[in-house]
Amino acid sequence: MGATSSTEQATSEQREAESLAASTGGLSLxxxxxxxxxxxxxxxxxxxxxxxxxxxxxxxxxxxxxxxxxxxxxxxxxxxxxxxxxxxxxxxxxxxxxxxxxxxxxxxxxxxxxxxxxxxxxxxxxxxxxxxxxxxxxxxxxxxxxxxxxxxxxxxxxxxxxxxxxxxxxxxxxxxxxxxxxxxxxxxxxxxxxxxxxxxxxxxxxxxxxxxxxxxxxxxxxxxxxxxxxxxxxxxxxxxxxxxxxxxxxxxxxxxxxxxxxxxxxxxxxxxTCLLTPGRAWAVSLNLRSILHEEIVKTCFPNNAYETDENLLYRSGLHGRGMNRFWANVEGYKGPLLMLIAASSDDAHEGGKDAKEWIIGALTDQGFENKDTFYGSSCSVYALSPVFHTFSSSGKEKNFIYSHLHPTGRLYEPHPKPVGIGFGGTIGNNRIFLDEDFARVTLNHHAHDKTYQPGSLCPGQGYLPLKASVLDVEVWGLGGRSAKEVQNANQKREDLFTEQRRKIDLKTFSNWEDSPEKMMMDMMSNPNTVQREER
Structure with missing residues (x-):
């Protein structure tokens, strides 16, 4: 009986061990x-x-x-x-x-x-x-x-x-x-x-x-x-x-x-390297457990150079500064984005001797849009260098993203909205605001922001607004290769439309009698002349 009891106990232990291993999905391995x-x-x-x-x-x-x-x-x-x-x-x-x-x-x-x-x-x-x-x-x-x-x-x-x-x-x-x-x-x-x-x-x-x-x-x-x-x-x-x-x-x-x-x-x-070094990318990935985690990890451990290059949508030192150059590279990208801003703040009274360089970032769940109001369903901001901190959504407000370009028309605006990119806070008083020339970035104290969790974005940040000179800006696409392919297709279509609008059909204007120039000159010389409308 002792042998039988021992055998049954061993079998029970084995079943229990195999059951626990199977719950991890690794029993076959x-x-x-x-x-x-x-x-x-x-x-x-x-x-x-x-x-x-x-x-x-x-x-x-x-x-x-x-x-x-x-x-x-x-x-x-x-x-x-x-x-x-x-x-x-x-x-x-x-x-x-x-x-x-x-x-x-x-x-x-x-x-x-x-x-x-x-x-x-x-x-x-x-x-x-x-x-x-x-x-x-x-x-x-x-x-x-x-x-x-x-x-x-x-x-x-x-x-x-x-x-x-x-x-x-x-x-x-x-x-x-x-x-x-x-x-x-x-x-x-x-x-x-x-x-x-x-x-x-x-x-x-x-x-x-x-x-x-x-x-x-x-x-x-x-x-x-x-x-x-x-x-x-x-x-x-x-x-x-x-x-x-x-x-x-x-x-x-x-x-x-x-x-x-x-x-x-x-x-x-x-x-x-770029602003998004493998170490900084890895730090951001340690806060995520989603598809975004895998896309950011590709930047940490790329299997080939293409996996890194295809994710970089915009870099000010490479593509040029300002909202127009920025928009030309990120427009049409519908996936999540990681934006990094490197800046230097110094004491103007000391001639810049006490310069402090730091890097901050923002991770959005969607692409940028040209709006004069806040938008987005979620976003996190980061202090990336010299100290790493994460400031996710507080759940109190939803002023996640603000990105506004100059309006295309020439309509008069009595109260024009700021042109630039912002995160948190209110319009004109954002937690982070990057101006339209990508020359200055302004950080406001977290007391003015109820969208993101409180904390300092850079060492020495006080209650007063901190204005710093922008050194570089990067935007990384995290929507995978499919999001980049969709953006490329949209850009090709827009380029084709632009090229078609530039072309002039010479056959249409080869006859002077039918040209719009002659019609305008006739109207100016005798505006009371009745123009016959062909039906």
Missing amino acids: LQHVFSNLSHPQTHSISPSSLQQSFGIDFEKVECEAIESPIGFAELLNHVGSSIVDLFFLAEKGGINWIEFLRGYTKCCGRTSASNSLNNLCRVFGMAAEKAGLSLKLKFEFDDTDCKMTGSLLASELLMLLWVCWLMSWHHRNTNNSKQKANHILPDLSHIVLSAVESCSDTSSDIKNFNLSELNIELPAGKIHMWALRTVPFLADSFGQFVHAKLRKAVSQEDNLEKSGPSVGDISSTKCT
Whole structure:
């Protein structure tokens, strides 16, 4: 009876584990992976084999515009082993089918955003410990939850963000045969400074901080709350990474014959990019879970150059400044748009010595329209540099977008509406307003705006209006290739109509007697002459 009871218990555990795995939609994949990786005699997977499958492997990793923290390369070498040690329980023979399913469910199963973030931080903490880094990050366990305690330095938070970036890159490039190529880690200082501003009590100008020298300890509890509020989908990268790596283990069985994951030298590089750098695009994508998320991620991890170029609709440095040049490039685009404005504000009394450069953005759910009133059903505005913040709809008002060109007619307007692009606030007193020449941008305090959530769009913004010189403006289309094709078709049709209006049919005016010029001259010479109307 004991054997029968044990067999029934094992069968019940297997059914439960398979049911949970099936709820994630990955049971079929797990069956293929286990069949490929398990030993035919022991019917279990060697922990070392699974560690290699979860490894982050690059020949060379370069860091954009900032020096890599010491020990980061070694930390990457231990990510795979940390995942296996934490979530896949191994017995003497290895990892059996039930424990393999349970481990996958812990990593990729349906759970709260808080638990997902804790799992990600646990992997990061163990990998750092194996790499010899002394983190103050601790975890307290009870029967139902895991609580993160301790603290992180700014440089350690940067390493955590870079690990998430690499996990997302693997998820997006599962079928890329050149995964062990050089990779550039983006500048994520704007996200780190957002955490520093939110989690520390410092009153200094944080934009002047050097992250490698910033020794402010950020409490783990505050980091946890900041991440759930500012980058709520950061922890999704962990589950997507685990799933992508297992999918690759099925498609490329020869990966296990390699010597294992290894990361080469990590150096620093400076990249010349658009305003929408991969780091800024990734920060925006961490706030979205929709089709827009996928379109923005294409800018972070493009499979080819065309995927990036086709999304850029307008750039003032390339297409020219002003509403007319702007409208010529965005008119007819019916999909969501991401607009970025780079500006510089300085103290005129000091001759511009205290210049501050910053970048803000706005994400619309539709294309721009020429209206003298507000329109749109939803929109979010962003502080992108030097500190990242998101200001979504407050739900109190719907003054989302304002974009107005000069009227085509010459009718007299006693109270003309401002010409330019605005977001939030009221007409003439917008939260953000870009003038018609794209020369000046004005930021008003959030007290004048009930459409978007409160907060400063740039460091040092006070209650008074802030006027700044515009450095560059970009607009990115996020409606996919179909939206761009529709815009191109509309523009071709408009060009054809314009060309037809310019052409003159010489046959019509070859006879002087029938020409409109002769008719006008006859009327002027003798206006009382009765003109015969042909019927």
